[in-house]
Amino acid sequence: MSYLIKPQNYKPILDLKQTELGIKQIKEFFQMNLSSELRLRRVTAPLFVLKGMGINDDLNGIERPVSFPIKDMGDMQAEVVHSLAKWKRMTLADYNIEAGYGIYTDMNAIRPDEEMGNLHSLYVDQWDWERVITTNDRNAAFLKEIVERIYAAMVRTEYMVYEMYPQIKPCLPEKLHFIHSEELLQLYPELEPKGREDAIARKYGAVFIIGIGCKLSNGKKHDGRAPDYDDYTSEGLNGLPGLNGDLLVWNDVLQRSVELSSMGIRVDREALLKQLKEEGEEKRLELYFHKRLMDDLLPLSIGGGIGQSRLCMYYLRKAHIGEIQASIWPNDMREECQRLDMPLI
Template sequence: MSIAQLKIHSQSYAIKHEITKQLCEKLNLAIVQAPLIVPADSGLQDTLSGHERPVSLEVRAEQQRYEVVHSLAKWKRAILAKYHAQPGEGVITHMLALRPDEEVLSARHSVQVDQWDWEQVLAPEMRTLMTLRKTVELIYTAIKSAAKVTGHWSESYADKVFFIHSEELREMFPKLSAKQREKEITRMHKAVFIIGIGGELSDGQKHDDRAADYDDWTSLNEDGRYGLNGDLLVWHDGLDDALELSSMGIRVTPEVMVKQLELKGGLPSLDLPWHRQLVAGEFPATIGGGIGQSRVAMWLLQQEHIQHVQAPAA
């Protein structure tokens, strides 16, 4: 790696710094430090699709087992409750996580995950598709504004996000796999948000898997389709493919969580402390998600491997 390549890391840092500032301003978020580990069996761990094994360790002084986080989807909601955040207020963290169970490491997948993990309190009546769409637009605007400030915005990028439900996408490309559909729709529109990820589509397949206890992927929305969550993707010329930047959504109510846990055979999770608190009504309604920092830098700096914008290999 040359010094010129190392300078890419400086540019990446500048982009991440400016995006953090823009996200805080546009979503009214306060920066908090992210934990690296959470207590095992607390319910705070993000189980992702349910198959990934977390890195665990024993803290000798406490005789307590902890797990390195996958993400902070549930921790953030607990923090907002603890500090009595009001509708429209939220938090953002610079999260580092380990996901050693990735089946394949590639140009866009690494064991180390760095993302903006953010969460915002909603008034209960704001748990709507309109809220989801507006929040996605604010996030994309924040990224675009930061890219322009740092001189990394290209006129070839989409000015706005195109929204489509995963069922509509299946109907458009019925013979393609989910990833192939993502590629085709993102090639067409450059920036796409796919709504409704986690539940079965009309062909009995899922667009992708989602945990049962944070995003709401079963509620009927204003468009008459199911799901209040989704993924934000952009077109990356160098990869000749869609690149997922964010997974996010309106969070589950107690009733929705129980329904989704039942669908996934996860009802025993209701005995965990975090889940008991949610069922007891101790957490506010929220919207939140993760935005991949290195993925965004890859896109804006047009790098073709995530290692080029993460910690350089020695």
């Protein structure tokens, strides 16, 4: 069986009908608040892109995309997106979006290499967003301001859920804690990255870890990042490298931290060259997306993704993401979840 957390004495607070209504209200309310906070307009996004153009998100560089041939285009290969990290930046350019404004969209992806469990599914749904910035915005202070705006929308949404279902008490802290991945390593040197995340999230309730993808003092990365979208090498918080990060909250149902959002200031030409060189991926400079960036045809931007099912799972106090979304699960997991009172859709 894939990895399954089995919370003791778990009982769903809401029935199926209440859950479906809650999901609808959360998604409508949160995206309206996100749009307002960051001045984003909604756009339509692709489910798949052409292979070999450098548009698809490479995640950690090892995940296999779902691909298929296109009959009417000479069997050219298309790939189902992993996320829209690069596509959004090109869309900002194509729509001539001005600095201080941006776009958001519903991103639906298939990630066949995910290890299925309480938090990971083959199906990924998130709000992908991107906003045009200026050179003066490429700093840790601006990153923190944007993150705090997103977190404010999350707090308001949690209160809306409480008004709908008073039995679900709000638990997000008023303030979000910021820490760099290197500072987190120094704080918990005996723990692996996931253990550090659990420890800091348990302590503060909600935390934003800056510097995901840069090498730490122990020679390792806190977590992987594709080298061609987030800037994880430019100077950021307290002089440490990284203008990106992950937003995590403490999940009391699962007794662990849960990542709800990954985001960052995107690479400029200098950061792209540096990060591709570090990863031995200079060959990507020949791809369509990278050529546009190197030719200054793409705006500077900040962007990220916010997990829709994970956010709903957190607000509605569910123990398994399969209680929120429909997907494929191993039979033994489905049977075990049914026995544990976490029926999968």
